[in-house]
Amino acid sequence: MAEFGKVAVIGAGVMGAGIAAHVANAGVPVLLLDIVPDGADNRNTLADTAVARMKKADPAPFMSPRAAKLVETGNLEDDLDKLGEVDWIIEAIVERSDIKRDLYAKIDGVRRPDAAVSSNTSTIPLATLTDGLSDAFRRAFMITHFFNPPRYMRLMELVTGPATEPEIAAKVADFADRRLGKSVITAKDSPGFIANRLGVTWIQLAVGQAVEQGLTVEEADAVIGRPFGIPKTGVFGLLDLVGLDLMPHVGASLAAALPEGDAFHTSRRELPLVERMIAEGYTGRKGKGGFYRLNREDGGRQKEAIDLSTGRYSPVQRPRLSELEGVRNPRQVLEDTGRIGRYAFAVMGGTLAYAAHLVGEASDDVAAIDEAMRLGYNWKQGPFELIDRIGGAYLVERLKEAGEPVPPILETLGERTFYRVEDGRRQVLQPDGRYADIVRPEGVLLLADVKLGAKPLLKNASAAAWDIGDGVVCFEFTSRQNALDEEVLTLLGSTIKLVKRNHKALVIYNEGTNFSVGANLGLALFAANIAAWGEIERLVSLGQQTYKALKYAPFPVVSAPSGMALGGGCEILLHSDAVQAHAESYVGLVECGVGIVPGWGGCKEMLGRWQAPGALPGGPMPAPSKVFETVSMATVAKSAEEAKDLKFLRKSDRITMNRDRLLADAKARALEMVDGYQPPAPHTYMLPGPSGQLAMKMAAEGFARRGIATRHDLVVAGELANVLAGGGCDLLDEVDEDTILELERESFMRLVRTTATLDRFESVLETGKPVRN
Template identity: 60%
Template sequence: MAEATIKRVCVIGAGTMGAGIAAQIANAGVPVLLLDIAPKDGDNRNAIAEGAVKKMLKTDPAPFMGKRPAKLVETGNIEDDLGKVAECDWVVEAIIERLDIKQNLYAKLEEVRKDGTAVSSNTSTIPLEQLTDGRSDSFKRDFLITHFFNPPRYMRLIELVAGPKTNPDTLEMVREFVDRKLGKTPVDAEDSPGFIANRIGTFWIQQAVNSAFDMGMTVEEVDEIGGKPMGVPKTGIFGLIDLIGIDLMPHLMKSLTSTLPKDDWYQKIARSEPLIEEMIESGYTGRKGKGGFYTMEKGEDGKRTKMAKDLKSGEYRAAARPGLVYGSAAKGDLGKLISMKGKVGEYAWSVLGPTLSYAASIVPEATATVVGVDDAMKLGYNWKTGPFEMIDNIGAAKLVERLEADDLPVPEILKMAGDRSFYRIEDGKRQYLGTDGEYHDIERAEGVLLLEDIKLSSKPIMANGSAALWDIGDGVVALEFTGKMNALDEQVMKLIQKAIPVVKKDYKAFVVYNEGSNFSAGANLGLAMFALNIAAWSEVEKSIKGGQDAYKALKYAPFPVVSAPAGMALGGGCEICLNSDAIQSHAETYIGLVECGVGIIPGWGGCGEFISRWKDNKRHPAGPMPAVSKAFETISTATVAKSAAEAKELGFLRSDDGITMNRDRLLYDAKQRALAMVDGYTAPEKLEYRLPGPSGKAALELAVDSFHKQGKATAHDVTVAGELAYVLTGGDTDITEIVTEAEMLKLERDAFMRLIRNPKTQARIEHMLETGKPLRN
């Protein structure tokens, strides 16, 4: 495929953005050359690039998915090492946003690069036509803009801009690579100022800030109205500015006002506020500075209080919770939100009206379709819905009516839509309204399979309140968790047991997958707490036994089972993965057995399965104690892998488990993995263990006791760790005896029940439910 032709990449510019791009390329397993200028002082001419790599290894959130990818980054400097570009298939320029400096670099690149090597700029402000001015036709054929979003590892959007002379094969080669290897969603943009996301996003933030000052709003009111109710990040407006850096605002304003036409709407609203200028000058630039519109202040009692900036006085005061938005308006009904009486509706409209009008005005100038606009804002700014999806929420005709009443611009595409929606479902396919006035199917790239598309034309094979089973084609089914946070409960276990005979009879393979933000946060603690409050111990034990039975039934079913996690896969979510034949994991999977954090131990087979993983790990010492020690260390500390790559290092994934970089390709890859296992499939043999017994338990407890004496473990940590050690070492059995899987499950179940009756465990569970944070008791 096209992406295979990019085998080595050079990134020029080791600033935050360039270094982050290099890290993501290395995360994909591709060697990358990172170059920057040679420093004027010192003997190490590669110091800047080397320093960038060292810094990234300490940065949180981490640009690298583990320590191994960092070894794929070769560092150098532009003066000595530019000739190495000849060995690369793609060069990414991510240097300072100055046209003269970029053009000077391109002149040097033209002398050393081989014909066919793609060259792209990460610029977000300079037109492509200006960048390539003076370059040869050969250079122009291989040149494009690849606008990544920061941080490159975590933001899925990449805007692709091709010039009139860009070779379509070069564009396709880069598109395939950033999609399949880097996990990005490429969106085609035109060579217009700010492209798509930053143009709309900058307008939105500017309009929101202007209205806040003009209407005398507080920062808390603005963030409540302009946050979750609008379907944008829960930080709201001022919280987002604090996150990205207040000092970035004037730079964005300057770049857009200098490149946009004088009659562009943004030119009319672009303005600075004295308070904001003063904050920047005094170092209050947001989270990276002394503080921002919000800050934390420590009182005399040592407690930290969230403070908010008063936009009138410029002083900080204790942050408030306004509680102004309620009902359906608080849950994303935008029509209700902009119609609410008083300042809520007025402020919401003052932001949404102009922003949606402006977003509609840049089609097709900035991108050809409404889908491009919506994808850009959802992937680049983390909006829950894109501008045209928001317009459908309000109603295009109603929006036009209100824009006209307020004498605001009505773009042609809104007039053309009339009373039609911009998206519709037709014959089981999602369609969008084009600029030609006709509806067109939304086409998926080859290798993209989404459950949301399958749902448009089919119904589940079976479903209940917590799970559903879907036919995803070719004889494969997908189990979807559907509860809040995809939490697992008795209903999920019942559906698994019910599904197995159906799949055995009519299908070939089974995939565990969903399209929530998180695969599963684990067992439903709310239901567990309810049972504890009424002392329904038999029901709790029944739930534990039911989970064990369901997971083991799935493990030993006569068909292959592949789990496809993405996001958090914790506790029971991790355990269903461990009980699968194989795992096809999204790169951004955060998996772990976290039960000890709430005072319990894994109860659905996780203990035995995790020992088995380490016992089978050929890179790990043989014998019962090393595997038990590793399992104990990981489970007792509730360690969570921060990527799928790290999950392999921690033993949650096997060395041959698959990793998918692009989230949209995960289901397809998992399905193909399952189908590849069908021919000749036999269920695994039942596990048996040789465990170290009481002597092994004593050794593990000795380590915990040491941590307790150092103040690194609480009294209840010691209790929980003791029960975990008892299970992992096989209870009272001797190393000469075989511990069967059934016996291991009973040890796990009994220890779980002893802990769940402990008041300190119950306090931990209650605290987690109330605060979302672990209790250290």
Template identity: 55%
Template sequence: MTRKIEKVAVIGAGVMGAAIAAHVANAGHTCLLLDIVPKDANGGDAGNDSASRSRLATQAVQRMLKDRPAPFMHPSFAKRVIPGNLEDDLDKLADVDWICEAIIENPKIKQDLYGRLDKVRKAGSIVSSNTSTIPLHRLTEGLPDGFRRDFAITHFFNPPRYMRLLEVVGGADTDPAAIAALSDFGDRALGKEVVPAKDTPGFIANRIGIYWSYLAMQAAFDLGLSVEEADAICGRPMGIPKTGIFGLGDLTGLDLAPHVNESMLALLPDSDPFVQMYRADGPLVATVSKMIEEGYTGRKGKGGFYRARGKEVRDLATGEYRPKQRPDLDSIKAARKGLQALVEHDDRGGRYAWEVLAGTLSYAASLVPEIADDIVAVDRAMRTGYAWKWGPFELIDRLGSGWFAEKLEADGRAVPAILKAADGRPFYKEEGETAYALTPGGDYAAIPVADDAWMLADLKRGRAPIASNKGASLWDVGDGVACLELHTKMNAIDADIMAMVVQASKLHSKGYKALIIGHDGDNFSVGANVGLGLFQANIAMWPMLEQGISEGQRAYKALKYAPFPVVAAPAGMALGGGCEICLHADAIQAHAESYMGLVEVGVGLLPAWGGCKELLTRATLNKRRPGGPMPPIAEVFEAIAQAKVATSAAEARDMHILRKGDGITMNRRRLLADAKAKALSLVEGYQPPEPAVLNLPGPSARAALNMAVEGFVTQGKATAYDAVVAAEVARVLSGGDTDITEEVTEDKLLALEREGEMRLFRNEATLARISHMLETGKPLRN
């Protein structure tokens, strides 16, 4: 039987349950959110009205509208979450396809709830638990066969909107069709990296992550490392987020650790390395317990191992707080040469790195196939659940599997069976266009790539690009479609990228019928390489600087009027010049987590590669906007002058960056395939767009915009130089010295952008802003 999920309910309006409901709403689905009836809602002054009885769920939705980072991708999505309670609204579950339970981690309370759900749910509906550690078989003990057939575990990671991992666990009695439906909905609708896990304590990511967290913290105490030293080593050198290990504890909440550890200790056998390693009377447990008692539970409390916005750190020896210090260990410098250099360095930092890696990686290796059938699932779980850059087996490959096994043996540690089966070979290898992963039996199995879910790396493997330079490459992605890949640092736009944009716009001469622009990086593009502009301005290379602006405008214009459809596929940050590329495409297929905007004013500049022109044109030609020319001008002026950035692709629609017909993809792995499909859908009968001609008010509009900015300066909400930059933006958007009766062409707007940009580059205050941004990564408020 094929199962399909349309209607969803979440039981439990706590932090996790409410956020799961919000993400279901992000996916475009209505979600019923139920919680218990508060005790004081059963009578007395509070009354028995429905709103009061459902207020736990209602308040959860209201809280999420204020939370940052925001659980909702757009405030309007909150309307899709329907609050209710478990007494008055239980019968509404009869119309629901998937009921996700997210209540307290107590098997008895969960089973009591399941009994109630089973009486009202419709036949064939799926029930799942968001438990983080409790095995499925314990949750379904004694429950009816029909319920066990429809039951699974769907373990989301917090926060559900942003963390990509979804572990799906089935039991011995679970209908495979239920698992398939949950996996498909999690993948396509919720955008998750769905990883099948086995019914074991902690599943995959938490089984390894809890072990790693405890080991890394305890080893810091044992080897005498400071918090800063441990985080510097157990962080970026290992491909772990810069929070490191103690910073991560602060982020997730130190009060969570004792509960998770206790749960795992109760579930795991005495022979498990975590149980054997754990020291209830050790310094780590004592320190964390004391911190919790004093209210130092991490970022949500008075602080944790760090406080005062990270400026103070807890001394592990004394328990007192002191100013944060920059770690000065030779092993940290050695890490630049690779992981082997780090762990082989004979100082406490090197010994610490080896202790953490040896323990964690050998533990992970020993758990396959117990927790997952293959190493790919384990690596994906740790990358997407704990934000590791490399999974455990990828880390072993970076060390060298043979080297790692020999060092474990020399250190008197057990060598896991799968590491012995590797026999010095890598866990991953590539042959031609296929990638392979080592199986527990020691053979290699091809890693499958779906036709509708792939990364660019999957199509590049074993192939040569159509064309390439230092800044960008062109790749054949099949069916007559090419892909323009940016690959500078942070994908900042430079002359090499511009040259490849021009080349891409001419690919029809080589038989290509469509172009997509995208890549596998975390961020589409952070904007122009302003460092080059700063250098040219500092030595007064004005002709060359203006030439760079002109060439960018011509390149983007060539893209817009190319003889075939162009689809941009942004993900992550698409700022400044990166946003401008998207604005010049025929269509955008954006990842849901795309953060787009024209932010040039932050460095004292304006969007001069057609950004002002394109955003103004979109807003002006929007038929739903009455009121003459000023409302769209004012709207675009506000967006550019305030450097507004959409915090999701849904918000980018409000800013006219995404238009009607542009698409949003929830799953990052499906983005390029969706962009390719959109490009192909535009091929038949394609004609380049007609150049837009606008009627703009000129000086009168400019005066109104400048007056508004001057008011902000007077109120202290903007600086004097903000007004200077804003005045140049106003000049472009108002059409320069024109009149409402005159027509303003695209070329006229491009000329105004170019002139304004050059005036700003000649201003020392702009150069100061650029220098400050390059040195600190933060805007200068001059």
């Protein structure tokens, strides 16, 4: 594994500062430099201001306060010689090749001979950047194009030149992969590389054709949104997110760099409305609004969309497009003979054809182009995966009908698909017409690949268990949003028995967007509405029994979350022997927010963690108070690092930066624990009883007086306090786990019978947020 002891970033703008923050997130010291502004009292003011801004930003560039402390600030006049101390120098300054080359000449005079140097440029070819520089510098130089925001966007495009030393480039790629969590895509030294060249073309087509064909903003986003696996922002919402003022600069740079006959030019339109919006400060979310805005007049929050013909805003209207009702297949949209189909083909047909033209020019690898669009623009499927869904032969036919040139790779494809499965291996079409296996990097194990050549050991409607080799079983949630229901709990119980008989260890993992959003509230609400209280209590008891069996299983259990692990999903982690968490894991016990208390052992496990030696001062009260503070506020950790601070994760739990390496790391962790494994010993608790319960209730009433807690929040907090205080236990009593589980179950059942809690369930299911009652 490549290791860098220290990294430098030059340029403290949004991108440069964000890259520096993410290097620090990897636990690596980073030097952030910028120029000295004229007349500045603080010569490091640009870098200092950037770090201060990032500490307050939301979403946060830093994963923890500890990461921020790893950033050393400086300036290019006083601290240039410090570049001699670093292993990788990343340039992220203004997009002007002359200014960049002047900087490189200064870097070349102070850097270590073995240090890597890269530019974060998104538009300037490498050959232009290195023109006139020394051979030694060109050997160390490459382009590493990060995407904004660097912490959250997984794509990094890597461009090397003919003089770049392969060993230095490989070291950078490995560090970016393992330590920064990036999917590193190798691109050719062509304008815009892969993602922006294709993505900007797509955006220009979408906006220009909407204006020409008279679609509203809402209609355009609906047409090329869900049916094509485009994020719910659509293209206009995406432009608002990244900033309308950015796109003209990127588009102009690409237009200047691409040859006259390139299809990119046909996607460009003069858009006076957009020019006017930018001039008036309507640059998107960072400005006064964009294609969408929030109208806050008279204290309201009315979402509005701009009329592309008049430039006036009006309330957002859900588009009434009968052609899209129930449509999920992109080909159905393209086959529409009306304006919807015309718009869809003009935008997506043009984009997919352009992607095919880029094979051999931007990249020789179809799978790399797909990956670039999935990760750089959050498409659910890449362009060639979409072509497989649509039908390559159909696309060729439509292109010929429209008089458009057919890309060579589509001619090569014929009636076939770009991807196929052969002998349990996924293969992709090569430019020469043959298929080749998709080979994962060493240390990458994907459950999707396992499934291609295997059948589940166990399976039902909501979960499955898979053999991932070496005696390890992977338990996977498969329900919608990986919500937990009786099917999940039942199969998990069966899986525990299976592993006990025939295997060595269990990993709990899935490749959904979120590990689990918690219990299925819809089923709970249905049961409550028909007064099936016994069924609800049975499900609570089943969860408690299953999680307890998981905790005391005679083999190692490792959970591997990514995304949200909330409520019952968090409780799975709390009952595991170890957690191998993706860095972007958002963990919390959020039950109080929806009007209940954690019912599957979350309270007892958090009490145990805060009562562990050294966690807090001694005595029965500090731990319950700390858990009450965290759980009553439905606190969610915004990173795996923060989850350790809140004790949702232990200090000994490990973090994987690259999502694709999570399963392999979790499996390795489980196998490490097999020899000599012993399940944990049962735990008892010293709890404060009624006096502690009263103290916690008084704290909640203080929140209510400040307007932070609602009337029902106080009811929920009272039940939580009852559980955490040990009910009516005496200060001298030792409370066992089963007693706390019983208190959890009783409090849960009292709350689920209240109208206010059921109103919160209904609100979450309808709007995604609980009503404040």
